[in-house]
Amino acid sequence: MSLVELADVSYTYPGGVLAVDGVSLRVDAGESLAIIGQNGAGKTTTVKLMNGLLKPSSGRVLIGGEDTARRTAAQVARRVGYVFQNPDDQIFNTTVAKEISYGLKRLRLDAGESERRLDEAAALTGLGDRLEENPHDLPLSVRKFVTIAAVLAVDCEVLVLDEPTAGQDQAGLDRIAEIVEVMTGRGRAVVTITHDMEFVARHFARVVVMAERRVVTQGRAEEIFTDSAAMATARLARPAIVELADRLGLADVGLSLDALADAWRSRG
Numbered sequence: 545m546s547l548v549e550l551a552d553v554s555y556t557y558p559g560g561v562l563a564v565d566g567v568s569l570r571v572d573a574g575e576s577l578a579i580i581g582q583n584g585a586g587k588t589t590t591v592k593l594m595n596g597l598l599k600p601s602s603g604r605v606l607i608g609g610e611d612t613a614r615r616t617a618a619q620v621a622r623r624v625g626y627v628f629q630n631p632d633d634q635i636f637n638t639t640v641a642k643e644i645s646y647g648l649k650r651l652r653l654d655a656g657e658s659e660r661r662l663d664e665a666a667a668l669t670g671l672g673d674r675l676e677e678n679p680h681d682l683p684l685s686v687r688k689f690v691t692i693a694a695v696l697a698v699d700c701e702v703l704v705l706d707e708p709t710a711g712q713d714q715a716g717l718d719r720i721a722e723i724v725e726v727m728t729g730r731g732r733a734v735v736t737i738t739h740d741m742e743f744v745a746r747h748f749a750r751v752v753v754m755a756e757r758r759v760v761t762q763g764r765a766e767e768i769f770t771d772s773a774a775m776a777t778a779r780l781a782r783p784a785i786v787e788l789a790d791r792l793g794l795a796d797v798g799l800s801l802d803a804l805a806d807a808w809r810s811r812g
């Protein structure tokens with residue numbers, strides 16, 4: 545059984561806009577999945593359907609086999625944590641510690657476990673020294689980590705990161721990559737929406753390509769990124785390594801720099 549399953553899901557906003565049309569996808573425990581596609585393709589609506597903020601107009605969304613239609617948004621949010629694109633849509637506490645601990649309070653954990661989770665989430669996001677600062681005084685790139693820490697602390701089965709790399713420097717990118725690795729290593733699923741193809745190529749195992757409200761194709765990252773037709777249909781730029789291998793006429797190097805270098809050295 546998959547941790548997340550969308551089965552022929554459609555969603556129409558109350559104003560009548562059809563935003564997602566017949567989407568089916570699965571995410572397994574321990575898997576990293578990136579949803580890519582142009583603006584307006586339906587990516588954000590798809591992840592809001594996963595975490596119960598929206599309920600499908602038709603089709604079914606199952607989390608751990610449970611239909612979200614029969615659960616409240618709060619119940620689903622405990623299983624699927626959603627880090628918004630804009631941290632300012634999420635942050636409202638006056639210290640980083642309070643912001644990270646807010647979701648924990650509803651879990652009614654004992655004090656020791658709450659503290660352990662706060663410390664661990666702060667360490668993973670690099671916020672250990674900033675717990676008493678006001679998140680509103682921190683730069684946007686750090687505010688993003690505050691919202692990631694708040695969701696990590698709840699320890700959901702599925703972590704959804706909406707545009708996590710926007711505005712991050714290399715240290716921030718490395719930190720996000722480490723979070724993806726740690727969470728998938730613990731059997732959690734990590735789902736991201738991003739326009740950052742290089743980041744997906746390096747750190748995400750599976751890719752779903754969306755265009756005009758539908759899934760165009762999905763599969764292993766190297767299969768998808770080397771599928772020029774699918775990337776062109778979705779009007780997406782291929783990662784630099786794929787573009788370079790193509791221009792050099794090197795086949796089967798996938799997304800590995802080492803494989804590209806080997807193929808170049810041993811060309812006939």
Ligand SMILES: Nc1ncnc2c1ncn2[C@@H]1O[C@H](COP(=O)(O)OP(=O)(O)OP(=O)(O)O)[C@@H](O)[C@H]1O
Nearest residue numbers: 557559561562563582583584585586587588589590
């Ligand atoms: N609250 C809303 N009310 C009405 N229409 C909406 C709403 N939110 C999104 N839409 C519309 O639904 C469609 C899909 O939008 P969605 O935000 O899911 O796409 P996206 O792929 O995430 O785009 P982006 O990369 O810009 O975030 C678009 O036509 C959008 O205008």
